[in-house]
Amino acid sequence: MTTMNLAASGDGTSTPSTLPQSPRTVEETGLDFLFLTELLCKVLFLRGRMSLADLSSHVKLHAVVLESLLDFMRAEHLCELSSRGDTSASTFFQLTDTGRARASDFLNRCQYAGPAPVSLDAYAAQILRQSIRDVRYTRTVMEAGYGDFVMHDKVRDQLGAAMNSGRAIMIYGPAGSGKTYIAENLARLLSDYIAIPYAIAVDNEVIQVYDPHVHQLKMQKAVVNANLDRKSVSDARWLPCLRPIAISGGELTLDTLDLDFDDSTRYYQAPPHVKANNGVFVIDDLGRQLVSPQDLMNRWIVPLDRRRDYLTLHTGYKFQIPFDVIVVFSSNQDPKELADEAFLRRLGYKIEIGPLNEQQYRQVFRQVCSELAIPFSDSALHYLLHEYHYKEGRALLACYPRDLLGQVRDLALYEGRLPSLTADAMDWAWGNYFMPNG
Numbered sequence: 053m054t055t056m057n058l059a060a061s062g063d064g065t066s067t068p069s070t071l072p073q074s075p076r077t078v079e080e081t082g083l084d085f086l087f088l089t090e091l092l093c094k095v096l097f098l099r100g101r102m103s104l105a106d107l108s109s110h111v112k113l114h115a116v117v118l119e120s121l122l123d124f125m126r127a128e129h130l131c132e133l134s135s136r137g138d139t140s141a142s143t144f145f146q147l148t149d150t151g152r153a154r155a156s157d158f159l160n161r162c163q164y165a166g167p168a169p170v171s172l173d174a175y176a177a178q179i180l181r182q183s184i185r186d187v188r189y190t191r192t193v194m195e196a197g198y199g200d201f202v203m204h205d206k207v208r209d210q211l212g213a214a215m216n217s218g219r220a221i222m223i224y225g226p227a228g229s230g231k232t233y234i235a236e237n238l239a240r241l242l243s244d245y246i247a248i249p250y251a252i253a254v255d256n257e258v259i260q261v262y263d264p265h266v267h268q269l270k271m272q273k274a275v276v277n278a279n280l281d282r283k284s285v286s287d288a289r290w291l292p293c294l295r296p297i298a299i300s301g302g303e304l305t306l307d308t309l310d311l312d313f314d315d316s317t318r319y320y321q322a323p324p325h326v327k328a329n330n331g332v333f334v335i336d337d338l339g340r341q342l343v344s345p346q347d348l349m350n351r352w353i354v355p356l357d358r359r360r361d362y363l364t365l366h367t368g369y370k371f372q373i374p375f376d377v378i379v380v381f382s383s384n385q386d387p388k389e390l391a392d393e394a395f396l397r398r399l400g401y402k403i404e405i406g407p408l409n410e411q412q413y414r415q416v417f418r419q420v421c422s423e424l425a426i427p428f429s430d431s432a433l434h435y436l437l438h439e440y441h442y443k444e445g446r447a448l449l450a451c452y453p454r455d456l457l458g459q460v461r462d463l464a465l466y467e468g469r470l471p472s473l474t475a476d477a478m479d480w481a482w483g484n485y486f487m488p489n490g
Contacts, residue, residue, distance in 0.1 A: 071247050071286040071287060071290050071292065072174065072178065072247070072286065072287040072290060073285075073286060073287060074113075074114045074285045074286060074287045074288065075113070075114065075117060075287065076114060076116055076117065077116075077117065077120070078117055078120060078121065080117075081113065081117060081168065081170075081171075082170060082171030082173060082174050083168065083169065083171060083253055084253075084256055085121070085124075087253065087256050088113075088121055088168065089121055089124060089125060089130075090158045091111060091164075091165065091168060092107070092111070092118070092121055092122070092125065092131075093125070093130060093131075093147065093151055093154055093155040093158055094155055094158050094159055094163075094164075094165040095107065095110055095111060095165050096131060096145065096146065096147045096151070096155065097147055097151075097152055097155035097156065097159065097165075098159075098165050100146065101134050101144055101145070101146040102144065102145060102146075103142055103143065103144050103145075104118060104119075104122075104142070104143050104144075104145070105142065107145065110166075110167070111166075111167055111168045112167040112168055112250070112287075112288035112289045113168050113288075113289070114285070122145060125151070128150075129148055129150050129151070130147065130148060130150060130151035130154060131145050131146060131147050131148060131151050132145070132146060132147075132148050133145060134146045160318075161318060162257075162258060162317075162318040162319050163316075163317040163318055163319065164251070164258040164260075164317065164318075164319040166250060166251065166260075167250040167251065167288070167289055168250075168289055169249065169250065169251035169252050169253035169258055169259075169289070170249040170251075170252055170253070170287075170289050170290070171252070171253060172252055172253070172254050172371065172373070175249060175252045175261075175373075175374075176373070176374050178247055178249075178290070179329050179330060179374040179376050180374065180376070182246040182247065182330050183330065183376050184218065184295065184330050184331060184332075184376055184377070184378055185218035185376070187215075187244070187295075188216060189212045189213075189215040189216050189241065190212070191208075191209070191212060193212070193241050194208050194209075194211065194212040194241065195208070196241075197237060197240065197241030198234075198237065198241075200419060201230070201233070201234075201237075202408065202412045202415050202416050202419075202450065203230065203234070203405075203412075204406075204412075207234075207403060207404075207405060210401060210403045211234065211238065211403060213401070214400055214401035214403065215238060215241075215378065217400040217401065218378060218400075219356075219378075219398075219399065219400025219401070220352070220356050220378065220379040220380070220381065220398060220399045220400060221378065221379070221380045221381070221399065221400060221401045221403065222380075222381045222382075222383070222387050222396075222399045222401070222402045222403065223235055223380060223381070223382045223383075223403050223405055224382070224383045224384070224385065224386065224387055224402065224403070224404055224405070225384070225404050225405035225406055226384060226406070226407070226447065226449060227384050227449075227451075228449040228450065228451030228452065229405045229406060229407065229449050229450055229451070230405060230450040230451070231336075231382045231383075231405050232334075232336055232382060234405065235299075235332075235334045235336070235380045235382050236297060236299065236334065238297070238332050238378070238380065240294070240297065243294070244294075244295065245270035245292045245293055245294050245295070246292070246293060246294075246295055246330045247290040247291070247292060247293075248261060248262050248267050248290065248291050248292075248293045248296070249261050249262065249289055249290050249291075250262045250289055250291065251319075252322075254365065254369070254371055255365060255367070255369045255371070257319065257320065257365050257367070257369075258319040258320065259311065259319070259320040259321070259322050259326075260319065260320065260321050260322065261322045261326065261327060262291060262293075263321075263322075263327050266296050266297070266298050266324075266327045266328065267291070267293040267294075267296050267327070268293055268294045268296075269291060269292070269293055270292045270293055270294050295330055295331040295332075296327060296328050296329075296330065296331035296332075297328065297331055297332045297333075297334065298324040298325065298327050298328035298331070298332075298333050298334070299333075299334045299336055300324055300333075300334070300335055300336065301335075301336040301337050301340070301341075302337050302340045302341055302342075303341075304335060304341045304343070304348070305341065305342055305343050306343050306347065306348070306351055308323065308324065309323050309324070309325060309351060310323060310363065310364070311323060311363050311364070311365065311366075313365075313366045320365075323363070325355070325361070325375065325377050325379070326361075326363075326373060328377050329374060329375070329376050329377055330376050330377075331377065331378075332377065332378050332379075332380055333377045333378070333379050333380070334380045334382060335348070335379065335380070335381050335382065336382045337382065337383065337384070338381045338382060338383035338385070338390060339383050339384070339385045339389075339390055345390040345391060346390075346391065346392070349390070349391045349395045350395070352379065352395075352398075353395065353398065355375040355377075356375075356379065356398050357398065358375075359374065359375050359376065360372050360373065360374055360375050361373050361374075361375045381399070387399075387402050406447075407447035407448045407449055408448045408449070408450055409448070410437065410448065412448075413437075413448040413452075413453070414433060416450055416453045416454075417433055417453040417457070419453075420453045420454045420457045421457060421473075424457055424458070424461050424471070425471070426457055426460060426461060426471045426472070426473060427471075427472060427473065428473070429472075429473035429474070432473035432474060432475065432477065432478055433473075435475050435478055436456070436478045436482070439475075439478075440478070440482050446486075452485075455485055456478075456481040456482065456485055457481070459480065459481035459484050459485060460472075460473065460477045460478075460480070460481050463477070463480060
């Protein structure tokens with residue numbers, strides 16, 4: 053199927069993505085004729101009488117494709133014309149009694165009645181066209197993407213080079229050092245957008261891929277108009293979205309990485325790493341999952357090596373799916389405690405996110421004061437550093453200024469006054485935040 057250009061990223065650092073063109077025949081959809089017939093029956097059953105234009109808009113297929121399906125359904129006495137308008141788009145259809153009975157059976161088998169899926173072959177080809185490994189992260193992109201976020205220059209350069217490698221990354225360091233923030237923003241550094249399907253069909257089973265919690269629409273989706281020539285529109289089964297980022301934490305299990313089949317709706321949700329294709333999948337707090345880190349790491353050996361994964365339907369049908377994901381493992385533990393040497397070799401970069409130096413800590417402290425409308429005091433910061441951090445051997449972690457200054461603001465709000473930085477305020481904040489001798 054031919055494709056249409058979307059756009060390159062604003063700074064030209066990534067390869068332009070493409071949206072497939074709208075199919076004109078059932079064969080060009082890549083889907084089985086009877087599968088699409090069942091889909092139309094279910095939509096008409098649930099929504100009632102519909103015009104051709106509304107039906108086209110709902111299932112995201114051009115009217116010329118639907119006309120052949122509806123002609124078949126009329127011949128089989130599954131649907132009928134309820135009224136005919138001036139144009140084919142304003143022609144209305146409804147199910148017959150036979151059609152409603154058949155649709156009820158179809159819904160018992162699978163309740164999916166949304167936009168038509170794309171084929172697995174079409175999905176695999178599109179993933180390859182818009183691969184995350186074709187994106188180039190430059191120093192300019194990294195500096196602009198992290199803005200005022202304070203980090204060591206070496207860490208920023210390591211992250212940029214790691215993203216260009218296309219390999220898995222391990223980010224480790226103490227809690228509160230900013231690992232999660234850094235990981236979450238890796239996929240948001242570029243403004244290019246890619247094509248995400250509503251769903252894919254595998255062996256006539258539906259797997260829902262688009263997830264508004266993972267995929268951020270970049271622009272209004274293409275609208276299928278029954279009166280437009282198909283060359284002027286893109287395939288509306290695909291949505292242009294920013295490169296995705298999926299994040300899993302302590303709730304992650306091995307089952308989470310398989311297809312999620314809903315026994316009530318009878319269709320699937322794609323696992324998080326499939327939703328993250330062409331983007332980033334962050335496994336946060338590695339080592340705190342119910343599954344052991346070793347078992348979790350072993351699950352990734354084949355996908356990381358071969359750029360593909362294998363999933364299994366509840367029917368037992370096993371299929372291959374692209375794995376075009378940069379996996380970012382984030383942990384408070386030393387990588388050597390989490391995986392053996394064989395797996396660690398598969399990680400392109402092991403990047404330590406450590407404490408800030410005093411100059412960086414001061415910069416973060418000033419930023420937070422500005423955000424919370426607390427007048428900065430050099431003497432209060434000096435007191436905090438020398439009476440607490442250095443005396444107690446407490447590392448200068450990036451999280452502390454926000455957490456401690458938040459305590460100062462909270463007390464001021466409670467007492468109905470403007471916040472100010474004093475030695476007493478620092479004593480109050482430190483005492484609340486850290487346990488005695490903690």
